[in-house]
Amino acid sequence: GAGVSQSPSNKVTEKGKDVELRCDPISGHTALYWYRQSLGQGLEFLIYFQGNSAPDKSGLPSDRFSAERTGGSVSTLTIQRTQQEDSAVYLCASSFSGSQEFFGPGTRLTVL
Amino acid sequence: AQSVTQPDIHITVSEGASLELRCNYSYGATPYLFWYVQSPGQGLQLLLKYFSGDTLVQGIKGFEAEFKRSQSSFNLRKPSVHWSDAAEYFCAVRPKAGNMLTFGGGTRLMVKP
Numbered sequence: 224g225a226g227v228s229q230s231p232s233n234k235v236t237e238k239g240k241d242v243e244l245r246c247d248p249i250s251g252h253t254a255l256y257w258y259r260q261s262l263g264q265g266l267e268f269l270i271y272f273q274g275n276s277a278p279d280k281s282g283l284p285s286d287r288f289s290a291e292r293t294g295g296s297v298s299t300l301t302i303q304r305t306q307q308e309d310s311a312v313y314l315c316a317s318s319f320s321g322s323q324e325f326f327g328p329g330t331r332l333t334v335l
Numbered sequence: 336a337q338s339v340t341q342p343d344i345h346i347t348v349s350e351g352a353s354l355e356l357r358c359n360y361s362y363g364a365t366p367y368l369f370w371y372v373q374s375p376g377q378g379l380q381l382l383l384k385y386f387s388g389d390t391l392v393q394g395i396k397g398f399e400a401e402f403k404r405s406q407s408s409f410n411l412r413k414p415s416v417h418w419s420d421a422a423e424y425f426c427a428v429r430p431k432a433g434n435m436l437t438f439g440g441g442t443r444l445m446v447k448p
Contacts, residue, residue, distance in 0.1 A: 227378075256435060266425065266438035279434050314378060324436065326371075326379040 227327035229315050235333045236305055244300040244330045248317030255298050256324060257290055261311035269313075272298065273320075305334045337362050339428055341439035348416050349447045356411040356442050358426030366428040368409040369436065370400055374422045382424075385409065396420070421446045 228247045236242050248255050257269040268282040272292040283289070287306075292298040302309055312331050316324040340359045348354055360366065367386050371379040383394025390402040400411045409426060426439040 254434075258436075265440050266427075266436075268435040268437070271434045273434070282435065316379075323381055323384065325381075328376075328378040 227315055227317050227325055229313075229327040229330050231330060232328065233331045233333075235335065237335050238307060239304055241301065241303045242305055242332065244302075244313050244332070246298045246300070246315030246317075246327060248296065248298070248315070249325055250296075252317035252319050252325075253295070254318045254320065254324075255292055256316040256318075257298070257300050258314045258316065259311045260314060260329070264311075266314075269300070302332075305332075307334050310334045337428075337430075337437060339426055339437055339439040341424075341426055341442050343442045344440065345443050345445070347445040347447060350418050351415050354411075354413045354416045354420070354444070356424050356426075356444070358409045358411065358439055360407050360409065360426075360428050362407075362428065362430065364431065365404060366430045366433075368400075368402060369427040369429070370394065370398070370409070370411045371425045371427060371438075372396075372422050373425065373441075379425065382411070416444075416446055418446045418448065420444060 230245045253274045255272040260266045270290045271279040287303045290300045310333050312329040314329045316326045318324045338361045342357050369384045370382040373379050382398045383392045385392045385402045392400050398413050402409050423441045423443045425441045427436040429436050
């Protein structure tokens with residue numbers, strides 16, 4: 224596609240439920256990133272995928288967060304047992320081998 | 336600890352006036368440097384980046400930034416601001432051997448008519 228796409232654009236869920244957020248990177252981009260943007264914490268790195276290498280999970284805030292990237296393309300970020308502090312905009316970005324990162328429009332997650 | 340600081344949380348300028356947004360970083364070695372803009376409800380758009388070479392970098396939308404190693408700064412400038420420049424601006428760095436961006440807290444720019 225022309226750019227990074229994310230779905231859904233908005234997600235409202237109840238505390239304790241699991242959610243899945245999807246990212247479609249730019250075709251051919253080998254690197255994929257997830258960031259979180261929240262009022263209290265600003266923009267934070269969550270996880271990084273590069274090709275077939277093991278992902279860099281150093282930014283995941285707890286073991287309730289996980290992500291996978293299937294076939295080196297689409298990625299899903301899963302948050303289990305959501306908490307109110309998980310409310311944020313989740314941004315996905317992709318790049319070709321460490322060059323400029325292109326960001327998607329984000330998924331706004333609201334946990335009630 | 337590595338950090339990026341944008342000292343100004345909010346800035347208001349008149350349309351047509353000049354603009355400078357400040358960014359300071361604290362890293363062991365000079366990282367790659369970026370400025371992004373985020374309009375309401377939008378994702379992040381890259382304005383410009385510095386990897387090496389000429390320390391004055393030109394970007395899109397008439398923006399430029401100057402890397403000053405001695406001050407660990409990468410300030411963003413525009414000679415004449417347009418109303419459409421109202422947005423939030425983020426400075427970011429990435430270590431040359433690293434994988435991810437570290438962002439400053441952002442500066443929200445408002446433009447008065």
